[in-house]
Amino acid sequence: MLEEDDDQILEELESVVILFAGDSGDGMQTVGELFTDTCAHSGFNMSTLPDYPAEIRAPAGTIAGVSGFQVHLGSAPVLSGGDAAEVLIAMNPAALNANLDRVVPGGMIVVNIGAFTDENIRMAEFESNPLDDEVLNERFEIVKVNLNELTKHALADMDLKMKDKMRCKNFFALGFMFWVYHQPLTDTLNFLEKKWGKKRPQLVEANAKALRGGHNYGETYEGARNRYQIAKTQVKPGVYRKISGNQAIAYGLVAASQACARPLTYPSYPITPATSILETLAALKHFNVKTIQAEDEIAAAGIALGASWAGDLAVTGTSGPGMCLKSEFLGLAVITELPMVICNVQRAGPSTGLPTKVEQADLLQAIYGRHGECPLPVVSCSTPGDGYYAAIEAVRIAIKYKTPVILLSDAYVANGSEPWRVPSVEDLPDLRVEEAEEPKDGEKYLPYKRDPETLARKLAFPGQKGNEHRIGGLEKNESGAISYSPDNHEEMVNLRAKKIQGIAKSYEPIKINGKAKGKVLVLGWGGTYGAITAAMNNLIAEGYPVASVHIHHLFPLPLDLKDILNSYDKVLIPELNSGQLNMMIRAEYLIDTISYPKVKGQPFTVTEITTKVLELLN
Amino acid sequence: MADTIEEKPKLTRQDFSASHPRWCPGCGDFSILNTMQRVFADMGFTKEEVAVVSGIGCSSRFPYYVESYGFHTIHGRAPTVATGVKVANPDLSVWVVTGDGDGLSIGGNHTIHALRRNIDVTILLFNNRIYGLTKGQYSPTSEVGTKAKSTPMGSVESPIDPLRLALSANATFVARTLDTDPKHMAKVFKAAGEHKGTSFVEIMQNCVIFNDKVFDPVTNRKTKLDTMLYLEEGQPLIFGKDSNKGIFMKDSMPKVVSIEENGFSEEDILVHNTSSSHKSLHYMLADMKYPDFPTPIGVLKCDESQTTYNDAVTAQVKEAQEAKGTGDLQALLRGPDSWEVKEGDLG
Numbered sequence: 001m002l003e004e005d006d007d008q009i010l011e012e013l014e015s016v017v018i019l020f021a022g023d024s025g026d027g028m029q030t031v032g033e034l035f036t037d038t039c040a041h042s043g044f045n046m047s048t049l050p051d052y053p054a055e056i057r058a059p060a061g062t063i064a065g066v067s068g069f070q071v072h073l074g075s076a077p078v079l080s081g082g083d084a085a086e087v088l089i090a091m092n093p094a095a096l097n098a099n100l101d102r103v104v105p106g107g108m109i110v111v112n113i114g115a116f117t118d119e120n121i122r123m124a125e126f127e128s129n130p131l132d133d134e135v136l137n138e139r140f141e142i143v144k145v146n147l148n149e150l151t152k153h154a155l156a157d158m159d160l161k162m163k164d165k166m167r168c169k170n171f172f173a174l175g176f177m178f179w180v181y182h183q184p185l186t187d188t189l190n191f192l193e194k195k196w197g198k199k200r201p202q203l204v205e206a207n208a209k210a211l212r213g214g215h216n217y218g219e220t221y222e223g224a225r226n227r228y229q230i231a232k233t234q235v236k237p238g239v240y241r242k243i244s245g246n247q248a249i250a251y252g253l254v255a256a257s258q259a260c261a262r263p264l265t266y267p268s269y270p271i272t273p274a275t276s277i278l279e280t281l282a283a284l285k286h287f288n289v290k291t292i293q294a295e296d297e298i299a300a301a302g303i304a305l306g307a308s309w310a311g312d313l314a315v316t317g318t319s320g321p322g323m324c325l326k327s328e329f330l331g332l333a334v335i336t337e338l339p340m341v342i343c344n345v346q347r348a349g350p351s352t353g354l355p356t357k358v359e360q361a362d363l364l365q366a367i368y369g370r371h372g373e374c375p376l377p378v379v380s381c382s383t384p385g386d387g388y389y390a391a392i393e394a395v396r397i398a399i400k401y402k403t404p405v406i407l408l409s410d411a412y413v414a415n416g417s418e419p420w421r422v423p424s425v426e427d428l429p430d431l432r433v434e435e436a437e438e439p440k441d442g443e444k445y446l447p448y449k450r451d452p453e454t455l456a457r458k459l460a461f462p463g464q465k466g467n468e469h470r471i472g473g474l475e476k477n478e479s480g481a482i483s484y485s486p487d488n489h490e491e492m493v494n495l496r497a498k499k500i501q502g503i504a505k506s507y508e509p510i511k512i513n514g515k516a517k518g519k520v521l522v523l524g525w526g527g528t529y530g531a532i533t534a535a536m537n538n539l540i541a542e543g544y545p546v547a548s549v550h551i552h553h554l555f556p557l558p559l560d561l562k563d564i565l566n567s568y569d570k571v572l573i574p575e576l577n578s579g580q581l582n583m584m585i586r587a588e589y590l591i592d593t594i595s596y597p598k599v600k601g602q603p604f605t606v607t608e609i610t611t612k613v614l615e616l617l618n
Numbered sequence: 619m620a621d622t623i624e625e626k627p628k629l630t631r632q633d634f635s636a637s638h639p640r641w642c643p644g645c646g647d648f649s650i651l652n653t654m655q656r657v658f659a660d661m662g663f664t665k666e667e668v669a670v671v672s673g674i675g676c677s678s679r680f681p682y683y684v685e686s687y688g689f690h691t692i693h694g695r696a697p698t699v700a701t702g703v704k705v706a707n708p709d710l711s712v713w714v715v716t717g718d719g720d721g722l723s724i725g726g727n728h729t730i731h732a733l734r735r736n737i738d739v740t741i742l743l744f745n746n747r748i749y750g751l752t753k754g755q756y757s758p759t760s761e762v763g764t765k766a767k768s769t770p771m772g773s774v775e776s777p778i779d780p781l782r783l784a785l786s787a788n789a790t791f792v793a794r795t796l797d798t799d800p801k802h803m804a805k806v807f808k809a810a811g812e813h814k815g816t817s818f819v820e821i822m823q824n825c826v827i828f829n830d831k832v833f834d835p836v837t838n839r840k841t842k843l844d845t846m847l848y849l850e851e852g853q854p855l856i857f858g859k860d861s862n863k864g865i866f867m868k869d870s871m872p873k874v875v876s877i878e879e880n881g882f883s884e885e886d887i888l889v890h891n892t893s894s895s896h897k898s899l900h901y902m903l904a905d906m907k908y909p910d911f912p913t914p915i916g917v918l919k920c921d922e923s924q925t926t927y928n929d930a931v932t933a934q935v936k937e938a939q940e941a942k943g944t945g946d947l948q949a950l951l952r953g954p955d956s957w958e959v960k961e962g963d964l965g
Contacts, residue, residue, distance in 0.1 A: 287945035306702025462687035472690025
């Protein structure tokens with residue numbers, strides 16, 4: 001990939017994967033985001049993969065404390081955060097050691113030699129200075145830059161403590177990368193002004209100097225490196241922006257609140273990686289959004305259910321351990337047939353597990369993990385931008401069918417971002433439904449009287465004259481009276497189940513990526529969409545008889561899924577768990593599907609999927 | 619709905635009566651239910667204006683028996699559901715019915731946080747010092763030594779004091795009443811219902827089956843004037859059959875003294891002040907217990923100066939709308955950093 005070109009002619013690339021890595025205090029997430037923002041503004045396709053430790057500041061210089069931000073830039077639509085990195089920026093020895101095996105052979109590694117002290121090399125668990133290692137130097141294109149010294153020089157005339165000056169070295173590195181990829185500094189300079197312009201103008205100046213210093217350093221760099229630009233291709237016209245998964249879910253909820261004409265109440269308890277949904281919504285109160293930081297996960301679910309009963313659109317968000325705590329309330333929401341949405345941004349468990357890493361292992365919990373016969377719909381989002389549509393779909397089902405709905409996202413989707421074609425509010429579906437009206441003479445409100453088509457009940461919100469009624473956790477009959485009758489209980493259990501099963505009739509048909517028949521079908525769900533689709537697109541383009549299907553409704557399963565699965569010789573189900581959807585599909589359809597589990601806290605790579613499919617074809 | 623009070627039909631206790639209660643004969647809950655229904659009528663509520671939310675336990679069957687909106691939720695969580703109800707519809711009068719196990723054990727956390735937030739709901743805690751619905755295990759308010767089915771040798775746990783807990787959580791209204799005195803209950807319920815903010819009322823309630831007469835030493839009709847101290851705002855803390863005993867402060871400690879004896883007159887007796895900014899008076903009253911002291915009955919604390927949670931939440935929405943307008947969804951979706959790709963543009 002790298003051809004020497006002393007004239008610094010811009011070399012065109014179709015795509016590149018760049019990984020910024022440093023101590024968790026080095027500001028790698030910040031510069032990664034800023035690099036992505038600029039590239040997005042320049043019109044590149046991209047997808048990001050932040051990878052940070054659970055500790056806010058793990059011991060400096062250790063492998064445990066390494067924080068990474070990977071960005072995949074490309075001309076064609078970029079569907080995943082990228083497999084191996086072609087460029088690694090390593091701010092210290094630990095960042096180098098933690099990520100060496102993620103860099104492709106021949107890839108470029110920019111190392112901050114200023115941080116390669118004996119002490120740091122030892123803490124990074126290297127036996128000797130890796131920069132002296134011949135094998136390493138042969139295997140990769142090592143670019144040695146003394147960021148510490150260069151940043152110090154760039155800020156020589158600033159009246160700042162040395163410690164504060166050193167904090168700017170991430171911006172020096174960013175400036176250098178902007179030079180390599182031929183990108184403007186404007187966005188980043190604007191960001192600095194916006195962030196600190198009023199409060200700490202000195203920081204704006206210092207970081208801007210470091211940024212420009214890095215860029216200028218590129219111009220004068222003795223190694224006379226290549227510069228690159230990414231080729232451009234036509235994408236669908238429209239207005240685009242960058243969006244992360246949690247942001248998209250928050251926006252989807254606000255949109256759904258308008259579409260169903262109910263104010264949004266979002267009670268939640270802080271938990272990684274779901275917290276930013278709460279934070280995003282807390283800043284949107286002017287959309288008639290009420291956010292409540294509840295005392296615990298249980299309270300968040302309870303406040304939501306109370307708000308739902310009183311007529312608001314009620315949503316709460318959490319991650320796996322929080323789901324366990326909320327599950328008793330889900331039972332109450334199911335038996336009282338009240339709408340609410342519970343977002344579970346999955347992370348690697350059980351327990352605290354790997355709280356900042358991705359996993360899809362809460363699927364069976366979402367579908368089956370409650371007491372009693374307690375079916376409820378489960379939907380998922382497959383990309384960051386899809387979070388918007390998944391949130392609207394979850395609200396649609398909840399409001400129409402009077403049921404709690406679980407929306408499954410994951411840490412990869414939540415933290416990752418992509419360019420997003422901004423939807424028009426004109427295209428918002430009308431989610432309003434008719435609820436109970438004030439009774440006419442002699443009429444009595446029956447809380448569990450059902451619509452014959454959807455089997456959903458009509459709600460009467462407290463405050464409405466004449467429809468006073470009592471609901472609760474005890475089994476009821478149609479009139480809302482407590483009933484201990486064995487036959488009534490069985491009938492109500494069956495009715496609730498039938499209502500949920502009937503939701504599948506309201507889905508859009510499944511889209512097949514590839515031909516309708518073939519040798520191998522890959523069935524996926526959730527955040528594995530990018531890796532699966534990228535792999536399958538390549539294989540389909542090469543003429544292999546393969547296809548892929550990505551389902552958004554996990555329960556009840558789409559009605560057209562069975563026939564699709566039966567149209568291929570083999571069905572492969574890759575999942576970031578030990579085979580949960582695979583088990584469900586086998587149980588539901590008696591099809592001999594093949595599971596491809598991965599539980600490393602990392603997303604699938606395109607190569608992994610491709611290799612597995614090719615294996616099945618042989 | 620609040621501005622047409624004159625035109626509202628005046629309801630009676632019976633109008634608030636729903637299905638027939640299924641409590642044990644002789645249970646203190648009957649008297650509490652009757653009183654509450656009467657208070658709803660007296661306060662001029664219509665049926666649709668009232669929402670009763672409960673958890674799990676004998677007392678928590680309450681909503682089923684009140685002809686209003688009612689939600690029988692899950693164990694310990696009624697304050698959370700009530701918070702959601704009040705935040706979504708602040709016009710409702712929201713009442714939480716809970717017990718000593720429901721509100722102080724499994725749901726203790728939610729009780730604390732409802733109180734510190736000052737959500738405008740009334741929490742009625744039926745304290746019978748026993749688990750009745752599960753047939754007689756000791757509760758978090760049972761005295762040390764209580765022999766129950768799960769403590770055949772007597773409880774070794776120190777009990778929690780409901781009022782002390784409420785005060786510690788900065789409750790703005792704290793009161794105690796008893797199931798055998800409907801008049802007193804009615805007065806306290808009405809004051810609690812009218813208070814803006816979370817009202818916390820402990821009701822000493824008799825469980826006739828599993829813990830009969832647990833409060834009898836305090837509440838017995840024959841002796842109660844000597845064993846209880848009826849609190850009246852602005853009045854001296856005087857009690858006794860002959861109204862001749864009072865609470866006197868000596869070395870920062872309360873002391874029971876006889877008036878007109880040893881030189882004590884009524885002027886020496888401590889005067890009750892529900893809104894005293896000196897919280898020590900309220901803590902002192904909460905700590906006074908029979909037999910060392912008469913058990914105080916009535917409103918210990920009532921602070922109307924605090925903003926309610928629901929008002930604060932509503933105000934922030936309004937403030938945000940005044941500052942930014944009522945949310946332009948398309949502008950939100952587009953965001954400040956969007957870019958346009960036109961037909962023929964290379965992206």
